[in-house]
Amino acid sequence: MIKRYKEYIQEALIELLNKKIIKEISITDLTEKAGIARSTFYRYYSSLDEVIDDYILSIFAKMRKEKSFNFNIQSTIRGFLEIFYDYREFFRLLVRRGLIERVQRFLFNVCYEGIKNLGRNSQINELEAYYYGGASSGFIIGVIIGDYEVPIEEAEKKLESLLIGDPKKTIEEIKTSRD
Numbered sequence: 617m618i619k620r621y622k623e624y625i626q627e628a629l630i631e632l633l634n635k636k637i638i639k640e641i642s643i644t645d646l647t648e649k650a651g652i653a654r655s656t657f658y659r660y661y662s663s664l665d666e667v668i669d670d671y672i673l674s675i676f677a678k679m680r681k682e683k684s685f686n687f688n689i690q691s692t693i694r695g696f697l698e699i700f701y702d703y704r705e706f707f708r709l710l711v712r713r714g715l716i717e718r719v720q721r722f723l724f725n726v727c728y729e730g731i732k733n734l735g736r737n738s739q740i741n742e743l744e745a746y747y748y749g750g751a752s753s754g755f756i757i758g759v760i761i762g763d764y765e766v767p768i769e770e771a772e773k774k775l776e777s778l779l780i781g782d783p784k785k786t787i788e789e790i791k792t793s794r795d
Contacts, residue, residue: 622660624650626671629664630706637713638664668715672722675703679726692730693752693776694768700756701768707760719760723753748779 628650632641641664647654661667679699700707700723710719728749732742755775 621652621656622670624652625657625660625667626674629667630671630709633709633713638668638715665718668710668718671706672718675699675706676722676726690772690776693779694772696727696730696752696756697768697772697775700760701771704760711761716757716761720753720757723756724749727752727756751778 625646628646629641632645632649643654643657643664646664646667647657650657661670676699679695707719710716728745731748731752732745752775755778759771
């Protein structure tokens with residue numbers, strides 16, 4: 617029953633976000649759209665922001681459950697891109713409604729955690745996980761915002777080449793190779 621009420625609330629908020637920015641949506645608007653009492657809303661959430669965060673977390677949980685991660689960088693990249701392609705319209709909606717920071721925070725956390733977990737099996741340290749998490753989330757934001765309409769296979773190859781590259785090259789070697 618809890619899951620069903622949360623789904624009603626989340627679906628109603630997404631419908632309302634298609635018409636208004638979040639600051640224009642009241643709890644009353646949401647509860648009427650969801651067909652629930654205000655007390656039911658407050659039983660599960662204290663704000664509209666929490667609804668969005670919970671929905672985003674449910675996407676992440678679904679990703680972990682449904683996507684196969686073999687704990688190598690290629691399968692992890694593919695799993696991330698699949699979920700973001702699957703939910704592209706939702707993330708674009710959040711960006712259009714001025715909630716890009718939520719999308720960025722979520723993407724960074726997902727990418728960082730995935731890379732950090734990969735690092736346990738390799739030489740990636742925490743600082744590198746931050747770097748790769750930022751690079752990955754930035755790339756995915758570009759895909760979401762920029763209407764980067766390419767097949768997932770092409771996006772996967774581009775992201776993989778950005779992340780894998782040659783990590784042993786120093787900044788000086790990279791600068792020299794550009795000259």
